[in-house]
Amino acid sequence: MRARRLEEEVFQGLMRASLGLVLAVLAAIIVVVVARGASSLSLSMIFQTPKGGYYLGKEGGISNAIVGSLYLALGGSALAILLSLPTALVLQREYTGRRLATITRLCLDALWGTPSIVYGAFGFVIMRSLGLSASLLGGILALSLVMLPIMARAMEEAIRMVPLQLKEISYAMGATKLETTISVVLRQALPGIITAVVLAFGRGIGDAASILFTAGYTDHIPRSLLDPTASLPLAVFFQLGTPFPEVQQRAYAAALILLIMVLMASLAARLLSGRFSRHMIR
Amino acid sequence: MRWRRIRDSAATKSMRLALVLVNSLLLLLVLGLFAKSRPILARQSLFNLLLSSSWHPLKGEFGLFPFIVGTLAVTAMAMILAVPICLLSAIYLSEYARRPVRELVRPIIDLLAGIPSVIYGFWGVIVVVPLVRYLGHAVGSPTTGYSLLAGGIVLAIMVFPIIISVSTDVLQSVPAEAREASMALGATRWETVRHVILSSARRGLMAAVVLGFARAFGETMAVLMVVGNVPKVPTSLFDPAYPLPALIANNYGEMMSIPLYDSALMLAALVLLVVVAGFNLAAHLFLVRLERRS
Numbered sequence: 001m002r003a004r005r006l007e008e009e010v011f012q013g014l015m016r017a018s019l020g021l022v023l024a025v026l027a028a029i030i031v032v033v034v035a036r037g038a039s040s041l042s043l044s045m046i047f048q049t050p051k052g053g054y055y056l057g058k059e060g061g062i063s064n065a066i067v068g069s070l071y072l073a074l075g076g077s078a079l080a081i082l083l084s085l086p087t088a089l090v091l092q093r094e095y096t097g098r099r100l101a102t103i104t105r106l107c108l109d110a111l112w113g114t115p116s117i118v119y120g121a122f123g124f125v126i127m128r129s130l131g132l133s134a135s136l137l138g139g140i141l142a143l144s145l146v147m148l149p150i151m152a153r154a155m156e157e158a159i160r161m162v163p164l165q166l167k168e169i170s171y172a173m174g175a176t177k178l179e180t181t182i183s184v185v186l187r188q189a190l191p192g193i194i195t196a197v198v199l200a201f202g203r204g205i206g207d208a209a210s211i212l213f214t215a216g217y218t219d220h221i222p223r224s225l226l227d228p229t230a231s232l233p234l235a236v237f238f239q240l241g242t243p244f245p246e247v248q249q250r251a252y253a254a255a256l257i258l259l260i261m262v263l264m265a266s267l268a269a270r271l272l273s274g275r276f277s278r279h280m281i282r
Numbered sequence: 283m284r285w286r287r288i289r290d291s292a293a294t295k296s297m298r299l300a301l302v303l304v305n306s307l308l309l310l311l312v313l314g315l316f317a318k319s320r321p322i323l324a325r326q327s328l329f330n331l332l333l334s335s336s337w338h339p340l341k342g343e344f345g346l347f348p349f350i351v352g353t354l355a356v357t358a359m360a361m362i363l364a365v366p367i368c369l370l371s372a373i374y375l376s377e378y379a380r381r382p383v384r385e386l387v388r389p390i391i392d393l394l395a396g397i398p399s400v401i402y403g404f405w406g407v408i409v410v411v412p413l414v415r416y417l418g419h420a421v422g423s424p425t426t427g428y429s430l431l432a433g434g435i436v437l438a439i440m441v442f443p444i445i446i447s448v449s450t451d452v453l454q455s456v457p458a459e460a461r462e463a464s465m466a467l468g469a470t471r472w473e474t475v476r477h478v479i480l481s482s483a484r485r486g487l488m489a490a491v492v493l494g495f496a497r498a499f500g501e502t503m504a505v506l507m508v509v510g511n512v513p514k515v516p517t518s519l520f521d522p523a524y525p526l527p528a529l530i531a532n533n534y535g536e537m538m539s540i541p542l543y544d545s546a547l548m549l550a551a552l553v554l555l556v557v558v559a560g561f562n563l564a565a566h567l568f569l570v571r572l573e574r575r576s
Contacts, residue, residue, distance in 0.1 A: 004470055004473065005470070007470075007472060007473075008470045008471060008472040008473075011370075011472045011475075012374075012378065012471075012472070014370055015370045015371065015373055015374035015378065016374065017370075018366070018367045018368075018370035018371045018374070019370070019371040019374050019375065019387070021367060022367065022368075022371055022391075022394075022442050022446065023387070023390065025394075025439050025442070026390060026393065026394045028405075028409065029397065029401065029402070029405045029439075032405055032408060032409060033401060033404070033405065036408065083300050083303060083304060084300075084304075086296065086297040086299075086300035086301070087297070087300045087301050087304045089297055090294070090297035090298055090300065090301045091301070095294060095297070095298075096301070100301075102570065103305070104301060104304065104305055105570075106563060106566055106567060106570070107304065107305050107307070107308055108304070109562060109563075109566040110308055110559045110562045110563050110566070111304075111307060111308060112562075113493070113496050113497060113500075113558060113559070113561075113562035114308075114311070114500070114555060114558060114559060114562075115499075115500025115501065115502060115527060115554055115555070115558055116500075116502065117500065117502040117527045117530050117531055117551065117554070118311065118315075118500065118551050118554055118555045118558075119311075120530075120531075121315065121530060121547070121548060121551040122311050122314050122315060122551070124534075125314050125315070125318055125548070126314070145307075148304070148307075152304065176286055176287065176289075176290040177290055177293075177294065178289060178290040178293040178294070179286070179290070181293075199396075202396055203396065205398075206396075206397070206398025206399070206400070206401070207398065207399075208398070208399065208400050208502075208503045209399070209502040209503050209527070209531060212531055212534065213534040233398055233399075233400040233503070234400075236400045236401070236404055237400050237403070237503060237507070240404060240407060240507070251404070252404075255400070255401055255404045258398060258400070258401065259397070259398075259401055262396055262397065262398060262401075263393070263396075265396075266392070266393060266396050270389075
């Protein structure tokens with residue numbers, strides 16, 4: 001009996017230690033990024049573009065990367081919504097048989113797991129076949145591929161949660177599938193759909209591998225879709241790789257800004273899903 | 283009425299179009315990358331490319347072997363570190379923790395999943411690399427710290443969320459009756475976990491681990507930043523390695539000038555895609571079946 005007790009206690013201890021370790025690591029990541037970033041963050045970092053000699057440690061900021069990242073993630077989200085919302089809606093029972101729906105979900109799961117560097121390479125292939133060079137448009141294309149499965153899968157989950165009875169009421173009143181989808185399903189699933197978009201936005205804004213060669217990097221804020229575009233993740237990556245401590249300091253700041261943006265997106269996803277739920281019938 | 287019908291069927295058709303596009307995307311990815319890797323496959327056999335360790339782009343030799351070994355080594359390292367920690371955490375969350383604890387921890391794990399990979403890489407450079415350097419000196423194998431071990435540690439942390447959340451779900455899908463029956467026979471909680479829960483959740487847990495493996499296999503930026511990137515087969519934990527994703531990410535700028543280089547990198551991307559998508563599909567297919575049974 002004592003041996004059994006002991007075994008129980010040893011394993012419970014191990015489990016607590018494991019979970020503690022996981023949580024401690026997360027805390028350590030956030031603490032390190034905040035502590036390092038806060039000391040090098042300044043207003044000029046946020047509101048200025050790099051000036052001459054910036055990469056040797058002179059004046060300037062990373063507003064090009066901040067704005068670039070926002071453009072990329074917003075554009076990518078817009079493009080991804082265009083494909084993922086209809087996909088998620090058409091996976092409803094009225095439209096698609098169970099078999100095809102299962103296959104599509106599997107495809108989306110596989111796409112979700114596909115490394116973003118592969119999307120980057122594929123995006124680059126498409127870009128070159130369209131005759132584009134590294135540009136905002138190229139980055140948006142590649143990023144939308146990364147965001148598509150995340151968004152579609154989350155939207156589909158939300159749409160699947162819509163109670164069947166509600167839809168049946170709508171059909172019983174003579175509404176078409178489209179009318180039911182727009183005025184019942186979309187309204188009912190709106191919180192989930194918004195959450196899906198914000199979630200994918202958060203993933204997209206932090207993704208570096210897909211835009212590494214599709215968006216490029218410049219010191220100015222892009223003026224057209226065909227301009228190369230800087231981004232925060234790449235600002236962290238490139239600046240950390242330089243040998244100058246002053247420039248590395250800026251990588252710290254860029255990392256902090258990026259982390260704040262991602263955490264805000266994650267928080268927004270939670271809050272928004274509450275706010276939009278007032279249109280729901282429960 | 284006619285107008286409503288027409289609108290309805292038009293909408294259905296355009297939504298179906300999106301569905302078709304999404305379903306063919308995986309195939310398009312494979313075909314696109316395959317088309318681009320044709321030039322190098324025409325010159326050398328696939329077998330040769332995958333198993334040769336001579337990487338000399340200037341001489342036209344593109345052996346991917348060191349990179350494949352690098353990927354496997356870093357991924358294996360990550361899994362060795364992550365799997366026990368994740369499974370123990372998941373068992374705790376599912377079997378021991380009270381509901382409020384579980385509900386508190388879940389969003390935190392999701393948060394961990396949402397952190398961008400450059401941030402993990404950044405943290406790795408600042409925290410893990412010096413740690414590994416120190417460790418290397420302590421055990422008598424001097425290292426810069428940019429090594430297989432550093433890559434493995436960072437990757438392990440990155441796969442925590444996916445393994446923990448999937449395996450918690452799997453464990454919770456074990457019927458409560460199984461637990462109750464075991465406890466009624468006088469088994470302790472841990473004995474219940476070991477003999478009843480683990481044996482019925484075994485294959486679902488495997489799927490969780492496979493998902494983690496696939497995630498680790500294709501991770502790019504974080505690993506690239508801490509792993510050292512030397513194209514040689516690593517022989518110790520403190521040696522640098524050079525995984526496939528890092529190869530692609532690092533060489534995009536220069537590849538244009540050397541013939542076939544582009545094609546070799548596309549082949550690397552294709553290998554990555556096929557391996558990762560294969561493992562992912564297998565794991566999800568299994569999880570779908572599991573879900574249907576319960």
